[in-house]
Amino acid sequence: MRYSDLPEWATKVGDWVGRYYATLGERPVRARISPGELMAQIPSEAPEEPEEMARIFSDFETLIPDAMTHWQHPRFFAYFNANASPASIVAEQIVNSMACNCFIWQTSPAATELEMCMIEWFRKAVGLTDRFSGLIHDSATTATLCAVLTMRERALNWRGLNEGLSHAPQIRIYASPENHSSIDKAARLSGIGQNHLVKVATDESLSMRPDSLREAIQRDINQGRRPAGLILCVGGTANGACDRIAECTKVAKEFDLYCHVDAAWAGAAMICPEFRDIWKGVEYADSIVINPHKWTGVQFDCSLQFLAEPKLQSKTLGLRPEYLETLGVNNVTNFNEFSIPLGRRFRALKLWFVLRSHGLSGLRQMIRNHVRWVEHLQTRFESDPDFEIVTASPFALFTFAFTPSGRRSDSQTLGLLERVNDDGRIYLTQSRHQDRSVIRMTAGSMNCREDDVMMVYDVVRELASAMN
Numbered sequence: 001m002r003y004s005d006l007p008e009w010a011t012k013v014g015d016w017v018g019r020y021y022a023t024l025g026e027r028p029v030r031a032r033i034s035p036g037e038l039m040a041q042i043p044s045e046a047p048e049e050p051e052e053m054a055r056i057f058s059d060f061e062t063l064i065p066d067a068m069t070h071w072q073h074p075r076f077f078a079y080f081n082a083n084a085s086p087a088s089i090v091a092e093q094i095v096n097s098m099a100c101n102c103f104i105w106q107t108s109p110a111a112t113e114l115e116m117c118m119i120e121w122f123r124k125a126v127g128l129t130d131r132f133s134g135l136i137h138d139s140a141t142t143a144t145l146c147a148v149l150t151m152r153e154r155a156l157n158w159r160g161l162n163e164g165l166s167h168a169p170q171i172r173i174y175a176s177p178e179n180h181s182s183i184d185k186a187a188r189l190s191g192i193g194q195n196h197l198v199k200v201a202t203d204e205s206l207s208m209r210p211d212s213l214r215e216a217i218q219r220d221i222n223q224g225r226r227p228a229g230l231i232l233c234v235g236g237t238a239n240g241a242c243d244r245i246a247e248c249t250k251v252a253k254e255f256d257l258y259c260h261v262d263a264a265w266a267g268a269a270m271i272c273p274e275f276r277d278i279w280k281g282v283e284y285a286d287s288i289v290i291n292p293h294k295w296t297g298v299q300f301d302c303s304l305q306f307l308a309e310p311k312l313q314s315k316t317l318g319l320r321p322e323y324l325e326t327l328g329v330n331n332v333t334n335f336n337e338f339s340i341p342l343g344r345r346f347r348a349l350k351l352w353f354v355l356r357s358h359g360l361s362g363l364r365q366m367i368r369n370h371v372r373w374v375e376h377l378q379t380r381f382e383s384d385p386d387f388e389i390v391t392a393s394p395f396a397l398f399t400f401a402f403t404p405s406g407r408r409s410d411s412q413t414l415g416l417l418e419r420v421n422d423d424g425r426i427y428l429t430q431s432r433h434q435d436r437s438v439i440r441m442t443a444g445s446m447n448c449r450e451d452d453v454m455m456v457y458d459v460v461r462e463l464a465s466a467m468n
């Protein structure tokens with residue numbers, strides 16, 4: 001294939017994409033494939049001679065789509081949605097085609113400056129004060145790791161970077177058990193160690209208890225350890241749990257801890273002012289992560305990190321060998337110095353396209369619809385004696401168990417979930433809550449309509465009756 005063939009293939013692929021979206025709702029959501037089945041159909045070695053694009057594309061059509069789980073399906077209610085609005089898809093095609101590496105200002109002036117503008121747009125959209133600026137990462141996992149490394153180095157007065165940790169005081173960081181596993185991973189990768197991520201007790205609303213936080217920090221100080229940072233969650237993955245940020249950051253600040261807020265999923269809802277009470281006190285955070293690639297229609301990957309003092313992060317992560325100097329220009333931002341990889345994709349373009357194409361009003365409407373429809377769905381399960389709502393959240397997420405004749409049984413609940421997902425009309429995932437298996441339902445797809453959400457009850461009820 002030659003570059004001059006691109007217009008022809010762009011049209012062919014565009015047609016395929018159009019057909020894919022037009023018929024997506026007719027496909028089973030979760031792939032119907034056994035492990036190894038696809039591998040068995042791919043030759044064991046790369047071809048020696050070039051192949052025609054037509055043949056490559058035909059093999060793609062035959063082998064790949066049916067072997068994929070369809071994340072943009074209107075009835076994908078598993079994990080968190082990784083939305084791709086049409087405007088985002090178009091932007092990504094442009095970015096893929098220009099294929100630039102945006103690590104310093106000079107390698108990508110427009111990407112750097114648009115990234116700064118988009119951080120500003122999003123900051124204002126979610127009601128954060130101008131105390132914050134920030135950057136775009138690939139994932140919340142990266143943003144959280146950057147924040148945890150910064151909290152570690154700040155507590156060590158930036159000595160760990162050169163001297164290592166073997167003679168350093170034992171760093172401790174704090175989070176509730178409702179946080180995402182990316183926090184555990186950050187504790188591991190930062191050299192702090194997972195045993196030194198203290199899981200602070202929660203109350204009946206699944207929020208971190210500020211008194212338990214204070215006790216844990218004080219205990220560590222008394223034992224000669226060094227408390228470094230606090231990680232709070234707004235919209236925990238399993239059940240939407242939210243910490244009370246104002247109360248917990250107040251405690252943390254008394255001990256001079258660095259505070260990071262993981263609002264990877266639910267942070268998007270803050271574009272609706274009515275939700276902002278939930279993260280009251282967020283302005284006291286030092287770092288906040290929100291993933292537009294979850295609930296904002298900006299396709300994977302796009303994760304925003306807002307920082308109150310970006311210099312602390314660049315002091316931790318920035319390195320500038322001679323070849324990365326921006327000769328001839330001063331006072332420019334080189335975003336690689338605030339993150340882990342050197343190479344960076346041009347992620348701001350899709351955010352720009354999406355925010356303009358939908359407008360904040362369109363995105364607010366989508367989020368409000370999801371929340372309302374899921375609340376309505378939850379009431380249908382509530383009024384059915386064969387089901388128990390186990391956790392509810394202010395956002396579009398609840399968990400439930402199958403309890404025929406009032407009997408609690410994990411195997412019944414998981415058995416029902418397997419039947420539901422094999423059926424293919426909808427896709428849900430499992431979770432655990434207080435040692436119980438539950439079915440987790442969340443809606444966040446740009447493609448879903450109220451009927452799609454309501455269908456969850458119909459499908460689950462039908463398959464539960466068949467089990468009974």
Ligand SMILES: Cc1ncc(COP(=O)(O)O)c(C=O)c1O
Nearest residue numbers: 139140141180182235237264265
């Ligand atoms: C609350 C929360 N934080 C962090 C993550 C990790 O996100 P990412 O895949 O962007 O690393 C997730 C993923 O679902 C999440 O739900």
